[in-house]
Amino acid sequence: MFSIILVLLTGFLTPAIAKLHVHDSTFVPDKILRITAENITHGCLSRYSVLVNGTAPGPELRFEEGQTRWIRVYNDMEDMNLTMHWHGLSIAGYPFSDGTPQASQWPIPPKYYFDYELHFQPGQAGTYFYHSHINFQAVSCSGPLIIEERTKPPYDYDEERMVYLSDVFNLTDGQIFDGLTANPFVWSGETNGVLINGKGVANTVLNGSCDLAAIAVQPGKTYRFRFIGATALSLVSLAFEGHNLSIIEADGGYTKPLHTSFMQIGPGQRFSALLTTKTCEELQDKLRYWIQLETRERPALYRGYGVLAYSDECGIQAPSTQAPSTPPLTLPNTSLGWLDYELQPLSPNLFPTLKEVTRRVTITVQQIVNGSITWTENGLSWTEAFPRMPYLVAMYEHDKNALPNYADAVANGGMDNRTRAFPAKLGEVLEIVIQNSGATNGGLDVHPFHAHGAHIWDIGSGNGSYDVQANEERLKSTNPVRRDTTMLYRYETTTTPGKDSGWRAWRLRVTEAGVWMIHCHTLQHMIMGMQTVWVFGDPSDILKLPRPRVEGYLTYGGGERPFPCAYGNATYDPKMIHWDEEL
Numbered sequence: 095m096f097s098i099i100l101v102l103l104t105g106f107l108t109p110a111i112a113k114l115h116v117h118d119s120t121f122v123p124d125k126i127l128r129i130t131a132e133n134i135t136h137g138c139l140s141r142y143s144v145l146v147n148g149t150a151p152g153p154e155l156r157f158e159e160g161q162t163r164w165i166r167v168y169n170d171m172e173d174m175n176l177t178m179h180w181h182g183l184s185i186a187g188y189p190f191s192d193g194t195p196q197a198s199q200w201p202i203p204p205k206y207y208f209d210y211e212l213h214f215q216p217g218q219a220g221t222y223f224y225h226s227h228i229n230f231q232a233v234s235c236s237g238p239l240i241i242e243e244r245t246k247p248p249y250d251y252d253e254e255r256m257v258y259l260s261d262v263f264n265l266t267d268g269q270i271f272d273g274l275t276a277n278p279f280v281w282s283g284e285t286n287g288v289l290i291n292g293k294g295v296a297n298t299v300l301n302g303s304c305d306l307a308a309i310a311v312q313p314g315k316t317y318r319f320r321f322i323g324a325t326a327l328s329l330v331s332l333a334f335e336g337h338n339l340s341i342i343e344a345d346g347g348y349t350k351p352l353h354t355s356f357m358q359i360g361p362g363q364r365f366s367a368l369l370t371t372k373t374c375e376e377l378q379d380k381l382r383y384w385i386q387l388e389t390r391e392r393p394a395l396y397r398g399y400g401v402l403a404y405s406d407e408c409g410i411q412a413p414s415t416q417a418p419s420t421p422p423l424t425l426p427n428t429s430l431g432w433l434d435y436e437l438q439p440l441s442p443n444l445f446p447t448l449k450e451v452t453r454r455v456t457i458t459v460q461q462i463v464n465g466s467i468t469w470t471e472n473g474l475s476w477t478e479a480f481p482r483m484p485y486l487v488a489m490y491e492h493d494k495n496a497l498p499n500y501a502d503a504v505a506n507g508g509m510d511n512r513t514r515a516f517p518a519k520l521g522e523v524l525e526i527v528i529q530n531s532g533a534t535n536g537g538l539d540v541h542p543f544h545a546h547g548a549h550i551w552d553i554g555s556g557n558g559s560y561d562v563q564a565n566e567e568r569l570k571s572t573n574p575v576r577r578d579t580t581m582l583y584r585y586e587t588t589t590t591p592g593k594d595s596g597w598r599a600w601r602l603r604v605t606e607a608g609v610w611m612i613h614c615h616t617l618q619h620m621i622m623g624m625q626t627v628w629v630f631g632d633p634s635d636i637l638k639l640p641r642p643r644v645e646g647y648l649t650y651g652g653g654e655r656p657f658p659c660a661y662g663n664a665t666y667d668p669k670m671i672h673w674d675e676e677l
């Protein structure tokens with residue numbers, strides 16, 4: 095009798111559903127991030143901000159390549175959606191973990207949580223960060239994410255130090271979002287301060303007595319400085335008084351050492367550089383050296399400081415620190431094409447040659463000014479308000495109307511206009527050209543372009559229109575590096591409306607099936623439509639598990655209980671797939 099009931103039960107519960115893991119109190123995530131919205135003072139400026147575990151920047155996360163880890167993200171906010179993105183990591187195979195709202199997942203509703211399963215592929219050791227992917231939240235809702243190698247890094251250094259750059263704005267996220275999407279358009283205002291490791295002085299603060307970031311070092315050592323461009327808007331030029339740097343990593347990939355006297359870091363970019371400190375003899379009587387930073391390409395220049403603070407083991411007294419009244423350093427103007435054609439990978443990286451390219455997709459970006467102000471890519475904007483449901487969900491729903499048509503897209507230069515998505519087949523080798531063009535009022539801007547998923551090979555930038563042959567000449571005797579965020583520059587501030595005015599080009603091997611995004615990382619521009627969605631692979635490549643196993647991922651908030659739902663809350667334990675067991 096009992097066994098008959100069991101047979102009946104197992105008959106009802108397909109084995110597939112039985113394999114979902116209940117994340118009840120016996121499930122212990124590797125990390126927990128609790129996201130709140132509260133008042134915080136940064137750079138002496140009090141502001142209602144989205145915080146991670148009560149702070150901005152959030153805690154540093156450190157993992158090792160090869161690991162698979164679970165990060166629980168609680169949306170403790172009252173009235174705002176949330177997703178968390180792991181910037182620079184390719185987490186192919188973990189399809190709902192990329193943290194892009196309406197692309198790879200439904201956002202986490204207020205008072206819900208979502209467990210992100212992340213896998214750190216071997217070879218990914220490097221510098222990353224995590225941030226919310228909703229509206230303007232990432233201005234404060236972000237933190238460092240470091241992947242260490244299992245063995246030894248390829249460079250020797252004694253210790254690491256962090257330079258985490260973030261913007262602080264007077265207006266709240268909500269005010270900024272409302273203004274940017276309003277007609278008439280209202281600008282967010284310029285940055286009120288660029289902070290180093292959460293410290294600095296906002297330019298609206300009069301007495302300027304707030305703490306500067308002090309980075310402690312000892313004499314005669316080599317440090318790996320990790321620079322993270324977590325700014326919302328600011329392209330930052332930065333240098334250390336009396337010290338040079340040697341770049342060894344860009345966007346999570348090691349490079350050959352490249353000597354530099356300054357850094358230029360756009361939103362979304364990361365670098366590591368070695369810095370050798372002075373010996374006691376070299377220090378003479380000076381224990382503190384300025385780190386000076388300035389914003390570029392904006393109508394207002396913000397200048398800020400941090401301090402490289404030597405320990406006093408050389409027997410010298412440290413002076414107290416106040417921001418200097420005159421800048422000790424002269425930083426260069428925007429260095430157009432900084433590091434392009436120069437940076438080289440530390441080891442060979444399978445750079446796709448022009449012959450291998452199967453398709454070229456040009457994304458022409460243009461600002462449309464007519465009361466409202468939007469950014470378009472090949473004539474259309476994308477924001478998370480556009481799709482009815484995430485593309486990955488649409489694929490499970492077999493909703494043809496919500497999925498890009500490959501033939502239509504190819505015939506239309508790469509984008510399927512109906513779904514505003516760029517589909518590609520696994521095995522294609524794309525050349526992606528991002529072409530800057532004059533706004534309808536003639537304006538031009540700079541854009542840090544970021545690709546989710548597998549890293550791209552950066553093949554440079556230049557003025558005017560992209561010219562394949564001319565660039566091929568320039569690429570001779572270079573070894574392009576793999577990046578995930580590189581700058582689209584402007585070479586003048588105004589031009590003829592619609593005229594090509596500067597380009598950036600990438601190559602990409604389409605290997606990772608999934609839904610990925612390519613977008614400008616300036617948060618204001620994202621809100622104004624400067625985002626694209628890419629669908630790599632056919633449904634058979636992407637949908638690795640059938641329904642009903644994934645059912646709990648397919649509805650906002652996880653759908654009706656008690657059916658298995660992947661989003662948890664105070665009274666409900668989520669039921670989740672462990673993708674590492676399925677691959």
Ligand code: C2O
Nearest residue numbers: 179181362544611
């Ligand atoms: Cu760091 Cu889609 O972003």
Ligand code: CU
Nearest residue numbers: 541614616619
């Ligand atoms: Cu932009």
